Amino acid sequence: MDPQASAAPAIELIGIDKRFGAVHANSNVNLKIERGVIHGVVGENGAGKSTLMSILYGFYEADAGEIQINGKPVRIRSSREAIDHGIGMVHQHFMLVQPLSVLENVMLGAEGGPLLAGGAKAIRKKLSELGAEYGLQVDPDAIVGELPVGLQQRVEILKALVRGAEILVLDEPTAVLTPPEADQLFDMLRVLKRQNKTILFITHKLREIMDLADRVSVMRRGEIVATYETAATSPPQLADAMVGRKVILKIDKGPAHPGGVALEARDLVVLDDRGVARVQGVSFALREGEILGLAGVAGNGQSELLEALAGIRPIASGEILVDGRPLPPLAFDARAMRALGVGHIPEDRQRVGLVMPFEACESAMLGFHRQPAFGQGVFFSRSAIIADAARLMEAFDVRPRAPLLKTANFSGGNQQKIVLAREIDHNPRIMLIGQPTRGVDIGAIEFIHKRIVAERDAGKAILLVSVELDEIFALSDRIAVLCGGRITGERNPDQTDAQDLGLLMAGVSERAA
Amino acid sequence: MSAPLKPLPAWADVALIPLVNVAAAFFISGLVVLAIGENPLEAVKLLIVGALGDLEGIGFTLYYATSFIFTGLAVAICFHAGLFNIGVEGQAYVAGLGAALVSLYLGAFLPGYSLAIVAILAGALFGAAFAAIPGYLQAKRDAHIVITTIMFNYVASALMGYLLVDVLRTPGQMNAETPGFPHYGDVPQFHELLKPLGIHWPVTPFNLTFLLALACAFGVWALIWRTRLGYAIRAVGANPTAAIYGGISPARVVIVTTLLSGALAGGMAANVILGEEHRLILEYTAGFGFVGIAVALMGRAHPAGIVLAAILFGVLYQGGAELAFDKPKISRDMIVVIQGLVVLFAGALEHMFRRPVAALLARRTTQPPI
Amino acid sequence: MEGFDAFIVVFGSGLRLAVPLILACLAGLWSERSGIVDIGLEGKMLVGAFAGAAIATFTGDPWTGLLAGVAASVLVSLIHGYASIDQRANQIVSGTAINMVADGLTALIGNAVWSQGGRTPQLPDSALFHAIDLPFAQSFGGVPILGPIYRHLISGHDIVTYFAFALVPLTYWALYSTRFGLRLRAVGENPAAVDTAGISVRALRYSAVVICGVLVGLSGVYLSLAQAAYFQPHMSAGKGFIALAALVFAKWRPWPALATCLLFGFLDALSIRLQGMVLPGIGPVPVQAIEALPYLLTVVLLAGFIGKATPPRASGIPYVKER
Known part of the structure; x- marks a missing residue:
């Protein structure tokens, strides 16, 4: 273990509490981040990670609780104060001004005087120093909007370092990166750690935690539910802690009697709004009278896949077939899909x-x-x-x-x-169902589940996307696991368990396993 | 960040807040009158007497209101689709051309009332076509409709100026206007219609187009709230994402809505060109397209509200003219000031009084949460 | 030589017609670069012109007129700023309101005070901005080609004109070489980036709105105290909207803004010059076509048929702090 870990922690959050109206975003959060350590925070969407980071960065003030930096209690009421305390934030949506140059972006808020010329010189020098020290080279005169995403992120990191950040907070930093870019980022972060910077790393991707973090804390429904040494934990254990156990009553469900193939996807590639390929060659066949459960940690392409199948997001390549007939890739929309008997319950209703x-x-x-x-x-x-x-x-x-x-x-x-x-x-003959019980109270869950099974028994072909493993187990006749935009495996629910699925969800594909 | 606004009871939302906003506009207008050394209360009295004091005043008031109903509806229908059409002025102007061309050149082929009917339709068609260009550019080329419609107002002005000065003008005439139309193509005025019935109404430009305007107001209401197209328009205006999910094409809705808006703007040509002037004259729209913005905002984009707001503005325009006659200091420009203040308070600052009103209501009643 | 003289005359008049456009266009540039859409330039120009002429009528001095015109325009700008920044209003609606109120109020007060249909009294020469002859304008003026250019195009303008032209490099410098300019450009594109850098979005936007008020107020003052010698209702005659078109056409950049305003001013001068002229075989010159050209060109550009005019990304969108 790092020798400095025994000194005062770089950050300590004590009893942080934050509500937005009826939503309890953070409840009594206690978190200790040692200096010179890469500390991961995992949790599902809506678990309260981003709120916590916003509090740390002065975007929100907590309703209750205390923040200590290097053992001293501080108040952080604005981004300016966070910067002054040595906290640098790399936001999930980059806080960059696209048409400005790298230099201008780095200077913004740290210009060093009313005229740019003097400060620009100093920052140029600093950028080249940092580039040499951490391997963070980037052309200061490039226009940020024209840089690849990975380099844009590097600019975000440089912004923080130029301002003297000792603590770097990264919110879902790999969400927009390709795998090679993510690997480069991890190399950078390891270098930073060696220079005794503290890194707080937020993600919902377990593989990244296992790869990179020294410690990991799991958030669920606004609380920190567990903290582990990474070496002493495993992806399934983390997945379990993240998802938690919803009280789901076992549904009386007879065996499925699958009929013909109703909906088929062949090598589907779908881009998100920023043009990143979120679905990377997915193929499956859905039969009448069965429920195909699509499991996976949120953000692994489920949303985009569902939207593409429903006709509200164009597909980049591949084919969708309804009743064996391929659809013209550009000329179908939600209206056409409904006319073909495809119903869609969107995730974000x-x-x-x-x-x-x-x-x-x-x-x-x-x-x-x-x-x-x-x-x-x-x-x-x-x-x-x-x-x-x-x-x-x-x-x-x-x-x-x-x-x-x-x-x-x-x-x-x-x-x-x-x-x-x-x-x-x-x-509809074919139903696309996204997160059917998200935000639904316990009492309604059973009702909805029974309804879905009844539809299956009536011969409907049902594609169920859910991040709740128990829901997947309770309803599915077949389970496919999506990770990184690909199907990493398919299972019969009777012949698998949470641990097995957890491995697939973590991207450990069958061949590798 | 400010705390979220407490929800107001429905009646406050629908009636009280808009009333407070309009009252603020009129209060400031009163201060303006005071500042130029006149008595606002006396001014209001003169204005109301001038507009509603006799049948002649009422006739003029409703004549103006007719134009305002059309331009207000034209602006409002675009509001429902989330579009701001500042180009109603130009669309109404070009619509006048359509009405004039039919009246001037097709008179020989269209007997009786059919001439007026075809002329009205031609006006609507020209207005729609002129509105459709910015609509198309917004839908398909992402060109912001606010800027393009502003520009098109000036394009309309230049185009019509050219046609009226250099092409359509009566030879030897000084005024930039077309020759008069054949009289059987007029939209009849009420004083003519009522004479055979033994009812005497003084001579005013108040004409049958008023009924067409009311019918259009009802039609717009039915369209927006009772048809599939209106449903699509409102869906696109309120939530384009959900509209796409519902199988509605926002681009198509934008184009259709601007077409309808331009056609409604064309109704003003029927009122002024066919109902009163019987010739096309330079700048005949006289800023009434912009009044439509105030009318639509004040009427909260609801046809019933628009009819009421249009009549109020009719009162202001007619009464304002009388007022300017009695009190030369309060020129007709006062009405433009009021119109601007209505847009400011009922539009731009519409939420300014929300918080105080909510606080006031909360103090007076302890209301159950909704 | 006759053609050259005519060119000098038309170009000189185009240059003078371009001055209010340049000032208003740069005013719009400052505002919109900060993310505040301003279609109220027209109204503020009128307010500036009116207040300038009205005060100069009493003081007999153009400088107090200028101060008054600028102050009045800034006041109106602040109303737009309050609606746009603090009330998160629809900026188009607010601008429309300002145009209406300005149009009515200037005419109303003018009429109430002077009873000349809204026109202010003719101002004496001493209350106006005058042409300044640069050194050697007379003697050098005799030199062929360069002489008339120096004498009629470069020399012989009033102080506001020289200021307007000086303002272009000044704006360019302020925008690209100062801290304020950097922050301003940033806030119009991504206010969240500015906010997270610990800079006040509100203060930046208010500053921009005030600068806009000063410049467009000056353009109004130029109309009533340099181009004319009085205020007359509606005297801006759409110049605020032409300036807006020029701003779009110049893609929100200072030097292209100058070029566009000069072009539009020149087109204006040309249409005045060609008024009533009959071309053989064509008939009267359709000057309206030239008048409509700035607007048509702008629409064509906006629609992406020639290049693409992309406004600052955050313009027109109130900034609300989000997670």
Whole structure:
């Protein structure tokens, strides 16, 4: 162990608490980061990692708790104060000004006087020193927006170092990187560690933790639930700690009777909004009357895959086939997919699946609003729309049963039920379901699960994407694991366990295992 | 970062806040009147008497209101799709050309009222076409519709200036205007219509287009809230991501909405060109397209609100003219000031009074959480 | 030689017509580079022109007029700033409101005070900015070609004109060589980057809005105290919007802004010159086509048919701190 670990920790967070309205983002977080150590923080999306880092960087003030730097209590109320305390942050979305040069970006906020000329000289010198010392070379006159993502990130790191950062916080730094770029980043961080810098590294990718970190803390639902020496832990143990155990009742589920192939993907490649390939050659076949569970740690391409299959995200290459017929890669959209009998329950139901200013009954027909049942000819039949919404709300127990209330005025859980009700009710032959119980209270989970199984028994082909392992186990007839945009393995739920899946989720592919 | 705003009760949201905003605009207007040395209350009295004191005043008021309903609806329908169409002025202007061309050149082929009807449709068509260019450029080429519609106002002005001065002007005439239209192509004015019924209405430009405007207001309401297209328009305006998820093409909706907006702007040509002037004159729109922005904001983009706001602005324009006659210091420019203040308070600063109002309500009632 | 003289005359007049455009365009540049869209340039120009003429009427001195014009314009700018920065308003709506209020209020007050339909009284020569003859303008003026250029194009302008032209390199320098300029360029592109660097987004944007008010106020003062000798309602006649078009056309950069404003000013002068002229075989020159050209060119550019005009990325978007 590092000899300096015995001195005062570089950072100590004591009892940090932060609420946003009803959301308890951080609850009583205690975290000690020793100097000269790479400390990883893992957790799922929404576990509270980013909030914690924002508190550390002065973007938010905690409701309660204390931050100590080198053993001294400090208050960090702004980014400026965080910088003054030697904290440098590399944000997940780079805080860079794209059309400016590297030099200008590094100078911003550290110009060294009202004119740029003098400061520019000093920073140039500093950049070349840092480049030599840490292997962080980058052309100071390059335009940041024209640099590859990996180099942009290097600029972010340089920004922090030029300001004299001793503690470097990296928020999901590999989210936008290709594997070789990520390896380069890790090499850089190891060099920084050797120079006695402290590195706090946030991720949800377990492989990276195992690769890089000396210690790892796991966050779940706003709390730090465990801290391990990396050498003394394993990916499955971490995965287990991250996901936790939701109380999921075993569903009575008979064996599946799979029919013909309803939906097939061949070598699908899908890009995200920034043009990074998030799905890298995925192939699978989904049969009628079965539930194919797609497991994986969030951010491994599930969202993009689901969106592509639903027709709301273009595919870069590959093929989608419905009932054996390939779809033209550019000429299909959500409307065409619905017409083919593909239903889609999006992961982010509130943002994607609903229009908040709409009346509930209007949201309850989004995507199906062209159907003659809602009115023949040009005009809607209000009575038909309201009656249909009332029926759905009754069947799925949406509260309050008020079809004319604005969608935004329902609670989150009830908004979700509106989407579920709409998509299930229209009886698609193929269902794409993303995180069906995310944000849903315990009581509703069983109801939703039973409903999904019932749909399967009715002969539907169901693709289920979930980051909850228990949910995957409870529902799936087959399990495929997605990691880094590829399917790393397929399992029969009766012949696998959480540990086995954890390895696949960590990217340890079958051949390597 | 400021604390999130507490939700207000629905009635405060729909009625109280807009009223407070408009009241603020009128209060500041009153201070302006005071500052130039006149009595605001007296001014209001003169204004109301001038606009509503007799049938002649009412006729003019409703004549102006008719134009404002059209331009207000044109702005509002774009609001619903999340678009800001500043080009209603130019679209209404070009629409006048469509109405004029039909009235001037197709008179021989279109007997009776059919001439007026075709002229109205041609106006709508020209307005729609002129609006569709910025709409298309926004939808397909990502050119910001605010800038392009501003530019197109000036393009319309130059184009129409050229046509009226150099092409369509009556030979030997000094004024930049077309020859008069054949009279059977007029949109009838109410005083003519009412005469055979034995009702005497003084001669005013108030004409049948008013009913068309009300029908359009109802039509826009039905379109926005009762049809699939309106549903798509609102979805794109409120959440384009969800619209795409719902199988709605935002680009298509943007183009269709701007077409409709331009056609509505064209209604102003029916009112002014066919209903009153019976010739196309230079700059006939006189800034009424911009009044539409104030009307749409004040009416909260709802056709019923727009009709009310349009009548209010009709009162201001007609009463303002009378007021300027009695009180030369309060020129008609005062109305433009009021219009600007309405846009400022009901539009740009619409949330300024939210917090104080919410605080006031919270103090007076302990309301249950929604 | 006759052609050359005509060229000198048209170019000289184009240059004078370009001055308010340059000032307003640079005003817009400062504002929009900081992320505040300003379609209220037209209104502020009117306010500056009116306040300048009104005060000069009382003081008989152009400098107090200039101060008043600039102060009034800055005040209006601050209203736009408050709406855009603190109230997170729709900046287009706010700008529209300002144009309307300015258009009405200047005419209203002008009419109420002087009862001449909104026009202010003709100002005496002593209350105006005058042409400054540079050294040797008379003697050197006799030299062929260069003489008239020096005498009519370079010499013989008022102080505001020289300032407007000096402002272009000044703006360029301030934008690219000073700390303030760097931060300003950054805040219009990515305010979060500025905020995380520990710099106040609000203070930067307010400064930009004030600079915008000063410059566009000057352009108004130029209209009433240099180009004309009075204020007249609506006298800006769309120049604020031409300046906006020039800003888009110049892709928000100072030197191209100068070139575009000169081009637009020259087109304006040309259309005045060609008014009523009849070309053989074509008939009267359609001067309106020349008048519409700046607007059409801007739309074509915006649509990406010739190059692409991309505004500062954060312009028009209120900054809200996010996770």
